[in-house]
Amino acid sequence: xxxxxxxxxxxxxxxxxxxxxxxxxxxxxxxxxxxxxxxxxxxxxxxxxxxxxxxxxxxxxxxxxxxxxxxxxxxxxxxxxxxxxxxxxxxxxxxxxxxxxxxxxxxxxxxxxxxxxxxxxxxxxxxxxxxxxxxxxxxxxxxxxxxxxxxxxxxxxxxxxxxxxxxxxxxxxxxxxxxxxxxxxxxxxxxxxxxxxxxxxxxxxxxxxxxxxxxxxxxxxxxxxxxxxxxxxxxxxxxxxxxxxxxxxxxxxxxxxxxxxxxxxxxxxxxxxxxxxxxxxxxxxxxxxxxxxxxxxxxxxxxxxxxxxxxxxxxxxxxxxxxxxxxxxxxxxxxxxxxxxxxxxxxxxxxxxxxxxxxxxxxxxxxxxxxxxxxxxxxxxxxxxxxxxxxxxxxxxxxxxxxxxxxxxxxxxxxxxxxxxxxxxxxxxxxxxxxxxxxxxxxxxxxxxxxxxxxxxxxxxxxxxxx
Numbered sequence: 001x002x003x004x005x006x007x008x009x010x011x012x013x014x015x016x017x018x019x020x021x022x023x024x025x026x027x028x029x030x031x032x033x034x035x036x037x038x039x040x041x042x043x044x045x046x047x048x049x050x051x052x053x054x055x056x057x058x059x060x061x062x063x064x065x066x067x068x069x070x071x072x073x074x075x076x077x078x079x080x081x082x083x084x085x086x087x088x089x090x091x092x093x094x095x096x097x098x099x100x101x102x103x104x105x106x107x108x109x110x111x112x113x114x115x116x117x118x119x120x121x122x123x124x125x126x127x128x129x130x131x132x133x134x135x136x137x138x139x140x141x142x143x144x145x146x147x148x149x150x151x152x153x154x155x156x157x158x159x160x161x162x163x164x165x166x167x168x169x170x171x172x173x174x175x176x177x178x179x180x181x182x183x184x185x186x187x188x189x190x191x192x193x194x195x196x197x198x199x200x201x202x203x204x205x206x207x208x209x210x211x212x213x214x215x216x217x218x219x220x221x222x223x224x225x226x227x228x229x230x231x232x233x234x235x236x237x238x239x240x241x242x243x244x245x246x247x248x249x250x251x252x253x254x255x256x257x258x259x260x261x262x263x264x265x266x267x268x269x270x271x272x273x274x275x276x277x278x279x280x281x282x283x284x285x286x287x288x289x290x291x292x293x294x295x296x297x298x299x300x301x302x303x304x305x306x307x308x309x310x311x312x313x314x315x316x317x318x319x320x321x322x323x324x325x326x327x328x329x330x331x332x333x334x335x336x337x338x339x340x341x342x343x344x345x346x347x348x349x350x351x352x353x354x355x356x357x358x359x360x361x362x363x364x365x366x367x368x369x370x371x372x373x374x375x376x377x378x379x380x381x382x383x384x385x386x387x388x389x390x391x392x393x394x395x396x397x398x399x400x401x402x403x404x405x406x407x408x409x410x411x412x413x414x415x416x417x418x419x420x421x422x423x424x425x426x427x428x429x430x431x432x433x434x435x436x437x438x439x440x441x442x443x444x445x446x447x448x449x450x451x452x453x454x455x456x457x458x459x460x461x462x463x464x465x466x467x
Contacts, residue, residue, distance in 0.1 A: 002140075005082035006089060007185075009051045012178025013044050014093035018232045019313055020171055021097030026237035031159065032167055037094055038158030039171075044090050052079050073130070080137045084144035091147050095156060096233045103150045104229065110146065115139045170316075177318030181325045192333050193348035196340040205345045211281070212291040212349075216299050219269060223261045224303060227254065231310045247314065248373055253431070254307040256379045260422060262303035263387040267414045269296020271394055275407040291349060298353045305360040308367045315370055324359050331355045379427060386421035393417050 017040055024033040059075050088107070095103040118135045127135075163171070197205045231254055238246040273292040277285050312321055332355040339347030367373060394414040398406055422428060 001078050002081045002085065005051065005055060005078060006086045007182055009048045009082060009086040010044065010090055010182075011047060012175055012182045013040050013047070014090050015178045015182070015313070016040060016171060016175050017090065017093040018097050019236050020174065021094060022099075022233040022236040023314075024167075025098065031161060032164065033097075034157060034159040035161045035163050036167065036171060037156070038160065039163055039168075040090070040094075041158060043175075044086070048083055048086055052083060055079065077133055077137045081140040084141050088143035088147050091151060095151070095154065096229060097236070098154070098156050099233065099237075100154050100156065101230060103147075103154065107143070107146050107150055111139060111142060114142070174316065174318065177322055180322055184322075184325045184329050192336045193340060193351060196336050197345065197348055200341050201344045205348075208285070208288045208291060208345055209348055211277075211285070211288050212295055215276070215292050216269065216295045219265055219296065220299050220303065223265055224258065224306070227257055227261070228306055231306065232313060235310050235314045244371055247311065248371055251307045251311050251367075251371070251373060252376050253429075255304055255376055256383070256427065257432075258303045258306050259380060259383040260418075260427065262300040263383055264300075264415060264418060265303065266297045266300025267387060267391050267394070267418065268411050269293060269300065270391075271398075271407065271414055272411045275404055278404075287345065291345060294346075294349055294353075298349075298356070302356050302360060305356075305363065308360070308364045311367045311371065312363055315367070317366075317370070320366060324363060327362075328355055328359050331358060382422065382425040382427045386418055386425055386427070389421050390414050390417035 017037070020036060021033050024030075024036065056075055056079065059071075059078075092104040092107070095101070115136070118139065119132065122131050122135055162168075194206055194209060197209055231250075235247055235250055238250055270293045273296065274286075274289045277289040277292060281288065332351060335351035335354055336348065339351045341347075343350065368375065391414060394410040394417065397413055398410045
């Protein structure tokens with residue numbers, strides 16, 4: 001519920017900020033960027049207050065299951081959680097638009113540590129579920145305080161100067177389309193599959209689907225969140241300063257990076273799903289492990305969709321983006337209605353995978369045509385070859401030496417072999433080091449350790465290769 005309220009309260013404002021502000025800065029329009037920040041901030045304040053009032057007045061019609069005796073508590077926790085989180089999400093988007101990626105990184109690190117310590121303390125003291133929820137609400141409220149503190153350490157400030165008519169018109173159109181896309185996406189994010197599983201199959205399958213989805217999402221975010229965070233602002237800044245040619249260079253480079261990360265995620269998900277699920281939930285959840293394996297392969301492949309989606313956002317083709325969002329919703333509903341009643345959990349996974357593949361194909365073809373993009377097919381073949389050889393090596397080790405320990409070791413072998421294979425096949429370029437330096441800005445501790453090594457001047461061989 002909190003996630004839905006955050007999405008509806010912001011209704012595309014973070015997307016607009018991440019897209020428009022870095023493009024203005026890239027074009028040297030610093031004052032209009034500050035005016036846009038203030039204008040969007042005012043809209044967000046109004047939107048959040050209106051939604052909070054509407055939710056408090058209308059939550060009784062929702063009748064949340066299991067909260068009949070704590071109705072007021074449910075309402076209070078939801079409002080306390082979603083208001084600060086929505087504020088945090090919007091202002092981190094603005095910070096990323098200014099290139100201040102450390103704001104989100106440091107804030108998330110601090111809040112994650114505090115929340116984890118609190119959960120451990122509540123569990124040690126025998127706290128109830130309600131106690132955990134109030135702790136969650138307290139940490140959510142801390143998002144607001146911490147963000148205000150972080151913003152004071154930056155040069156990011158708004159201004160009272162009004163937006164120019166041209167910029168206001170452009171941003172208003174973008175915001176309207178983004179609001180529609182966010183609303184439809186909130187309804188279509190596996191909602192139909194979960195509803196059909198609950199109604200037609202059973203609550204156990206809903207739990208299996210939720211566990212598998214969360215595990216795979218966590219793995220995807222672990223390996224790709226840093227690169228995803230900087231991608232949209234980088235593309236928007238490139239469009240403002242260098243035009244289409246610079247955008248195409250970034251897309252081709254990030255396709256290589258996401259291809260590698262996707263192969264890493266898919267392979268590790270396939271190899272470690274069984275021992276991982278067994279360790280976390282016990283051997284009775286074998287069906288979850290198989291579901292994680294399938295979803296990990298799907299999700300790993302669809303990581304290469306990220307550069308195309310980000311590029312589509314920079315094109316300002318709002319009609320096509322909305323069309324894709326509506327298509328995803330409609331196609332997901334049709335496939336789920338067809339496959340879930342017959343195949344249950346695997347039908348839900350297949351419906352989601354087929355829907356994502358269709359929208360990915362349309363998105364990539366549209367971006368390729370719009371930007372006259374030359375896709376890096378040679379890099380794709382190198383990545384696929386490296387994934388195949390690394391997986392063959394890992395599976396051979398598991399076939400020769402059986403046991404749970406070898407299952408975990410095979411994952412390590414796969415990761416090392418995949419990295420080695422990509423180096424041997426010439427996938428990486430000297431300029432990739434510059435992106436790695438930028439990514440480490442999200443993790444200051446790691447950046448201090450690796451920064452001196454990464455900033456070493458490239459070798460003579462690298463220099464020739466780069467030129």
